[in-house]
Amino acid sequence: MEPLQLEGSPKTPHVHFDPNTGLLELKGRSIPENSIDFYKPLIDWIDKYGRSPNSKTALHVQLEYFNTSSSKCILDVFKKLETIRAAGSEVSVLWHYEADDEDMLEAGEDYAGIINVPFKMIQIAEVDGK
Amino acid sequence: MLDRVHDLYDELERSRVMLSFKGELSADLISVILGLMERKLDAIEPDARARKRVFNVVVECLQNLYHHSGPSGSEGHAAVIAKDPHGVVMVAQVDKGYSVLTGNFMAGAEVDRLKSHLDRINSASPDDLREWYREKLVDGTYSAVGGGGLGMIDIARRSGGKLEYAFVPYDHDNAFFSLNVNVTT
Numbered sequence: 001m002e003p004l005q006l007e008g009s010p011k012t013p014h015v016h017f018d019p020n021t022g023l024l025e026l027k028g029r030s031i032p033e034n035s036i037d038f039y040k041p042l043i044d045w046i047d048k049y050g051r052s053p054n055s056k057t058a059l060h061v062q063l064e065y066f067n068t069s070s071s072k073c074i075l076d077v078f079k080k081l082e083t084i085r086a087a088g089s090e091v092s093v094l095w096h097y098e099a100d101d102e103d104m105l106e107a108g109e110d111y112a113g114i115i116n117v118p119f120k121m122i123q124i125a126e127v128d129g130k
Numbered sequence: 131m132l133d134r135v136h137d138l139y140d141e142l143e144r145s146r147v148m149l150s151f152k153g154e155l156s157a158d159l160i161s162v163i164l165g166l167m168e169r170k171l172d173a174i175e176p177d178a179r180a181r182k183r184v185f186n187v188v189v190e191c192l193q194n195l196y197h198h199s200g201p202s203g204s205e206g207h208a209a210v211i212a213k214d215p216h217g218v219v220m221v222a223q224v225d226k227g228y229s230v231l232t233g234n235f236m237a238g239a240e241v242d243r244l245k246s247h248l249d250r251i252n253s254a255s256p257d258d259l260r261e262w263y264r265e266k267l268v269d270g271t272y273s274a275v276g277g278g279g280l281g282m283i284d285i286a287r288r289s290g291g292k293l294e295y296a297f298v299p300y301d302h303d304n305a306f307f308s309l310n311v312n313v314t315t
Contacts, residue, residue, distance in 0.1 A: 033196055
């Protein structure tokens, strides 16, 4: 299976999903007008990856901004991970938030309360690649 | 007309307008406006949290205009949109923060539903809004544009105040919807 790699843009995050290490990264900002178009290939990739996942999968989410249209799609990404975890492998989400950004921390806590995957909240000085 | 240019400039200056736009919004244009907004906020707002909140509200407001200024509803509504597919947006500095104003035409038949949504938001506490947002997030229903009705709730959460709104009847089928979001800093 090929890795999924997308360059970031002013409205979409940098994506790097590596099937060999189980390391999945979503970094930057996610504010596209049509989030479903952007997230569909990501969700399809995770779906396929989930058929023979790495023994450990870690999704790093490091977003400076995301819009409400993205918020549902991000939940769908987490739901795919929940399915992979339910099938027996180790899955975690590392939710990064900038030190001054309580709103982003709250958003992570809300996802953590909805999704049955361990979340780790990680405070950072600044989102990479700003 | 020419002698009014200076008056217009004065008025924009006096009202501390950072940005104003009237017209049809494309995705590219939204990117440009957001880039401009970000540069201005970086220059004038020292508090990072406030910058983010204002930016988030502007994103949601512009995308609301983008998604809702297309033809929809009755034929009468589509006719008005076709004639004047314009929305208006203005961001200004006010005493205690920023004001994000938007306006667009909408189907008159949708007014009651939007009004009750806004009233419910305005009567909710910050904790209620957070809980409501979470419920809407998990209920799994997407609207045609993918937002699932989260936009206004998110705008209210970032604002920290009440949403000010007005509906002005335009003709039999249409109304003009104005929204003012004050983001207190």
